[in-house]
Amino acid sequence: MTPPNHILITGASGGLGGALARQYAAPSRSLLLWGRDAARLEGVAAACRAAGARVVIRMLDLSDSGAAISALDEDDATNAIDLAIFAAGLGDTRAPGALVEDAAQVARLALVDFVAPAALAAALADRMARRGGGGIVLIGSAAAFHALPFAAGYAGSKAGLARFAEALRIGVKPHGVRVTLVSPGFIDTAAARRTPGPKPFLMRPADAAARIARAAARGQAHAILPWPFVWLRWFDRLLPRALRDRLLLSLTPPEV
Numbered sequence: 329m330t331p332p333n334h335i336l337i338t339g340a341s342g343g344l345g346g347a348l349a350r351q352y353a354a355p356s357r358s359l360l361l362w363g364r365d366a367a368r369l370e371g372v373a374a375a376c377r378a379a380g381a382r383v384v385i386r387m388l389d390l391s392d393s394g395a396a397i398s399a400l401d402e403d404d405a406t407n408a409i410d411l412a413i414f415a416a417g418l419g420d421t422r423a424p425g426a427l428v429e430d431a432a433q434v435a436r437l438a439l440v441d442f443v444a445p446a447a448l449a450a451a452l453a454d455r456m457a458r459r460g461g462g463g464i465v466l467i468g469s470a471a472a473f474h475a476l477p478f479a480a481g482y483a484g485s486k487a488g489l490a491r492f493a494e495a496l497r498i499g500v501k502p503h504g505v506r507v508t509l510v511s512p513g514f515i516d517t518a519a520a521r522r523t524p525g526p527k528p529f530l531m532r533p534a535d536a537a538a539r540i541a542r543a544a545a546r547g548q549a550h551a552i553l554p555w556p557f558v559w560l561r562w563f564d565r566l567l568p569r570a571l572r573d574r575l576l577l578s579l580t581p582p583e584v
């Protein structure tokens with residue numbers, strides 16, 4: 329597969345997205361970096377320019393999926409995107425003492441973690457299929473495979489994204505478009521630090537970005553990282569429901 333030259337990364341102002349931008353920054357590359365926080369986005373853009381990449385930044389709120397699709401159409405029409413990594417996302421757990429997550433927050437999670445990446449990936453996959461190729465990476469979460477009672481909105485949105493990614497991958501593969509779902513465990517970013525509880529097998533953002541770039545280059549269908557989360561997924565699937573429910577309840581961090 330030819331290395332991608334024109335790359336879109338959403339969530340580039342964040343921990344993982346910023347590491348991905350740095351991972352791909354090189355003299356032959358043109359990076360399109362999306363985010364909301366201007367200062368952090370400019371910081372990442374400056375580091376990528378110092379590594380020789382051409383960089384264009386765009387500030388937008390992905391909870392407005394209509395505006396995001398228009399922005400994508402505009403950016404792709406200006407310069408055809410070879411690889412898009414949809415890394416923007418919101419993490420959340422229910423508020424301390426609450427029985428369930430706040431309804432408005434569940435709606436926000438669904439918009440940012442499912443609606444926006446799915447709609448953008450659909451729009452871009454269609455454009456890529458018409459020109460005969462491209463790569464799309466959707467950053468999900470290992471949480472998609474576990475019914476976390478303290479983060480139902482997050483786990484549910486990421487589970488939706490995982491199923492969407494699989495279906496999209498199968499549909500567009502014959503047209504030369506590779507779709508990769510990435511399901512990380514814990515990555516040491518601001519979002520992870522805001523989440524209470526232990527974080528086993530915590531990855532450095534740069535290591536996660538390197539793994540993701542390898543998976544994208546191979547056109548891997550699904551990358552679960554790091555590897556213990558592959559076993560956890562099977563463990564969850566094989567455990568009898570009553571036992572699994574008790575275990576998941578007992579995993580609820582004490583702060584939540």
Ligand SMILES: NC(=O)c1ccc[n+]([C@@H]2O[C@H](COP(=O)([O-])OP(=O)(O)OC[C@H]3O[C@@H](n4cnc5c(N)ncnc54)[C@H](OP(=O)(O)O)[C@@H]3O)[C@@H](O)[C@H]2O)c1
Nearest residue numbers: 339341342343344364365389390416417514515517519520
């Ligand atoms: N860190 C982990 O342990 C972990 C584990 C599994 C999966 N993930 C996934 O990895 C991805 C990156 O997370 P991270 O750890 O790098 O978190 P992060 O450092 O908090 O970065 C999140 C990024 O998403 C952007 N974002 C959030 N809401 C947005 C919105 N409404 N519109 C536009 N952009 C928005 C943020 O933009 P601004 O900062 O500019 O607002 C930021 O660039 C997410 O999809 C997350 O679910 C992370």
